[in-house]
Amino acid sequence: MRNTFLRSLALGAVLGIGTAYAQTTKFTVNGAQVKAQVNQHMYGVFFEDINMGADGGIYAELIKNRSFEFYKPLMGWKKEGDKIAEGDILVLNRTNHEANPRFLRVKTQNASKGNIGLTNEGFRGMGIKKDLKYDFSVMYRQTTPGLSLRLELLDGKDNIIGTATLKPEKSGEDWHKQGVSFVSSATELKGKFRIWFEGSGSIDLDMISLFPTDTWKNRPGGMRADMVQLLADMKPGFIRFPGGCIVEGHDLETRYQWKKTVGPIEDRQLIVNRWNTEFAHRLTPDYYQTFGLGFFEYFQLAEDIGAEAMPILNCGMACQFNTSELVPMEDMEQYVQDALDLIEFANGPVSSKWGKVRSDMGHPAPFNLKMLGVGNENWGPQYVERLKLFQTAIKAKYPNIKLIYSSGTDPNGAKFDYLNGELRKLNVDIIDEHYYRSPEWFLENAARYDSYDRNGPKVFAGEYAAQSDRIASTKNENNWKTALAEASFLTGLERNADVVRLASYAPLFAHVDGWQWTPDMIWVDNLHAYGTPNYQIQKLYSLNKGTDVISLTENGKAVSGQDGMYASATLDKNKNELIIKISNYSDKAKDVEFAIEGLKKLASKGTNTFIASENLDKENTIENPKNVVPMEQSIKASGKKVKASLAPYSFNVLKFKTN
Ligand code: AHR
Numbered sequence: 076m077r078n079t080f081l082r083s084l085a086l087g088a089v090l091g092i093g094t095a096y097a098q099t100t101k102f103t104v105n106g107a108q109v110k111a112q113v114n115q116h117m118y119g120v121f122f123e124d125i126n127m128g129a130d131g132g133i134y135a136e137l138i139k140n141r142s143f144e145f146y147k148p149l150m151g152w153k154k155e156g157d158k159i160a161e162g163d164i165l166v167l168n169r170t171n172h173e174a175n176p177r178f179l180r181v182k183t184q185n186a187s188k189g190n191i192g193l194t195n196e197g198f199r200g201m202g203i204k205k206d207l208k209y210d211f212s213v214m215y216r217q218t219t220p221g222l223s224l225r226l227e228l229l230d231g232k233d234n235i236i237g238t239a240t241l242k243p244e245k246s247g248e249d250w251h252k253q254g255v256s257f258v259s260s261a262t263e264l265k266g267k268f269r270i271w272f273e274g275s276g277s278i279d280l281d282m283i284s285l286f287p288t289d290t291w292k293n294r295p296g297g298m299r300a301d302m303v304q305l306l307a308d309m310k311p312g313f314i315r316f317p318g319g320c321i322v323e324g325h326d327l328e329t330r331y332q333w334k335k336t337v338g339p340i341e342d343r344q345l346i347v348n349r350w351n352t353e354f355a356h357r358l359t360p361d362y363y364q365t366f367g368l369g370f371f372e373y374f375q376l377a378e379d380i381g382a383e384a385m386p387i388l389n390c391g392m393a394c395q396f397n398t399s400e401l402v403p404m405e406d407m408e409q410y411v412q413d414a415l416d417l418i419e420f421a422n423g424p425v426s427s428k429w430g431k432v433r434s435d436m437g438h439p440a441p442f443n444l445k446m447l448g449v450g451n452e453n454w455g456p457q458y459v460e461r462l463k464l465f466q467t468a469i470k471a472k473y474p475n476i477k478l479i480y481s482s483g484t485d486p487n488g489a490k491f492d493y494l495n496g497e498l499r500k501l502n503v504d505i506i507d508e509h510y511y512r513s514p515e516w517f518l519e520n521a522a523r524y525d526s527y528d529r530n531g532p533k534v535f536a537g538e539y540a541a542q543s544d545r546i547a548s549t550k551n552e553n554n555w556k557t558a559l560a561e562a563s564f565l566t567g568l569e570r571n572a573d574v575v576r577l578a579s580y581a582p583l584f585a586h587v588d589g590w591q592w593t594p595d596m597i598w599v600d601n602l603h604a605y606g607t608p609n610y611q612i613q614k615l616y617s618l619n620k621g622t623d624v625i626s627l628t629e630n631g632k633a634v635s636g637q638d639g640m641y642a643s644a645t646l647d648k649n650k651n652e653l654i655i656k657i658s659n660y661s662d663k664a665k666d667v668e669f670a671i672e673g674l675k676k677l678a679s680k681g682t683n684t685f686i687a688s689e690n691l692d693k694e695n696t697i698e699n700p701k702n703v704v705p706m707e708q709s710i711k712a713s714g715k716k717v718k719a720s721l722a723p724y725s726f727n728v729l730k731f732k733t734n
Contacts, residue, residue, distance in 0.1 A: 099666040104644050107673025108626035111573035113645060116312030116383050118617035121538055121581035123319030124364055125350045127589035131198030132599060133302045134368040137285040138195050139361060143177040144345040150361055151196055158190035174344040178281040183272045188225055192271040199588040200265025202601025203228060208288040209237060210295060212254035214281045214341060220246040221276030227269040228259055236261040264601050282341050301604045305597055306380055309614045313383040315579055316373045322387050322451040323394040325349050330389045333417055336369025337432055343369055350591045356549060357591040374421060374442040383445055388414050390450035391461045401457055411468045418444060418473050448479035448507060454490045459497045477504040479535055486510040499531050507537035514541040514560030518660060521564050522635040524571035534574055538581035540594050551593040553607035555703055556691035562612045562726040563641035563658040570633060570643040572624050580613050605700030611686060615705060619728050621645025621654045651734040659721040669717040678732040683710045687725035
């Protein structure tokens with residue numbers, strides 16, 4: 076049905092058939108009037124470990140609480156067996172190992188399968204694929220050898236779908252790592268993993284780990300390839316990481332500290348994820364940050380997919396919604412030093428302290444970091460006095476690093492006005508604006524940047540998403556209404572690409588069984604991932620950004636909502652293309668005509684890549700991931716005139732060759 080509807084729309088547009096009653100709206104596009112250069116890294120992604128985006132999401136580890144450091148040390152694990160007795164399985168807590176104090180001690184006497192064991196439930200189960208190889212590994216030490224580990228991968232009904240045995244090879248006081256691989260015989264959305272301890276002996280275990288081998292770039296201990304692929308398909312210009320509120324922490328103790336996320340994974344100190352308890356209505360008691368996905372991996376991911384890395388660091392303030400805890404000004408040195416060291420980690424020579432850490436992790440070449448954010452949704456004079464310390468120290472040592480500062484939680488109001496004013500007085504490089512607002516707000520604000528100061532700081536639209544209900548509501552939906560409102564708004568960002576240099580939708584990922592926040596750009600379960608309509612819009616912008624913004628007007632004015640239409644135009648000077656983006660946010664088809672001026676040539680045939688749905692509630696789902704996706708139709712130009720019929724509630728990307 077839907078495809079028939081879209082095909083008839085496409086046919087109507089190809090034939091230039093509009094509705095009989097509609098008047099043609101006439102626009103002028105002038106290719107000789109270049110308004111701005113488009114930052115080729117303008118459209119990026121915002122990554123935060125929220126909604127099980129990292130642990131339980133893109134970080135492909137299947138074992139939850141692999142090092143027993145959760146608040147409840149055996150959370151996610153269940154002791155099993157018909158002969159298990161008190162003391163057979165203990166959790167020990169070392170006082171001399173700050174990063175990873177706990178480990179497991181298992182003692183057995185003539186044990187066989189079914190007697191003494193442990194089962195791990197995974198992150199809302201484990202997604203397992205038939206015929207895929209899985210890598211099990213564990214850190215162990217055994218003073219009394221004799222035990223072996225029988226490993227069983229289970230489906231949702233406890234049937235064994237993969238098995239192997241690991242016989243620890245080394246004994247003594249030292250820790251060793253050993254692994255074994257096996258292949259799964261079935262696909263399972265909610266699998267489990269069991270270890271039976273067999274034989275007699277005593278063994279200490281830590282970092283019990285299970286990874287699929289089909290990770291992104293087949294990296295052992297890597298990331299879920301399907302999730303990374305969705306990002307790569309967008310060709311994002313940058314990746315902002317690690318957030319978001321987790322940069323701040325509830326309190327300073329739980330802030331994100333990048334230095335604790337690099338180096339050997341067993342030495343990366345786990346902390347609670349602030350989204351664990353943030354929303355009483357969406358409590359996620361088993362949400363922790365293991366940092367298996369840490370700063371090195373973020374930089375590597377950015378490099379893999381051609382994005383610029385955009386780290387955001389804590390500014391010496393915890394979340395002002397939670398505790399408002401502050402570092403005294405006289406103690407800020409460590410925070411500033413962390414920022415300087417991060418630049419050295421990313422860009423320094425291997426002979427430098429932090430450049431060596433990067434090199435030891437397998438990346439001697441610099442990551443070529445160009446920008447850095449200080450503070451996320453911080454506000455008030457306390458923020459301003461702290462950011463000045465970073466500004467002075469970083470610019471003195473690294474004058475070419477562009478610095479990004481927050482303008483708070485909202486795009487207007489007293490807090491915004493104060494910060495916007497202060498940051499402009501300081502003439503900072505980039506101001507990070509956030510807007511989680513209604514679809515109507517996005518439509519009404521399509522001209523927001525038309526009147527911004529062209530000479531002051533640049534703008535980073537660092538977090539935005541249209542909320543179909545309200546901010547932090549569980550009822551927000553990633554429907555076509557929100558996506559079309561964002562698409563309409565983005566014409567205003569594109570038109571003002573001289574001011575707005577960077578933009579990212581937020582948040583990025585959400586697990587269908589583990590989310591805290593809606594809406595989100597990409598939804599996943601343990602085996603599948605799909606892009607929402609909002610993702611499709613981001614992708615259309617990123618893939619069709621062009622190089623130069625040119626003038627597109629109706630009666631001499633920018634098109635920012637007249638008769639429900641929003642439009643912008645660019646040239647892609649590398650591909651010799653004219654690109655017109657236009658949304659029709661109305662329930663009527665619209666006949667439009669573009670008079671193309673200032674271009675020597677225009678091909679007689681072009682394309683319209685469009686998304687249209689009169690049902691504004693339409694969404695993509697795990698079952699129907701392609702409900703709302705772009706279609707392509709051919710479109711004609713006659714001389715220097717392009718005519719098209721825009722479907723009701725549609726977003727259209729028209730493209731013509733100009734050579
Ligand atoms: O994107 C979700 C949250 O929204 C981010 O962590 C925070 O910066 C904003 O309030």
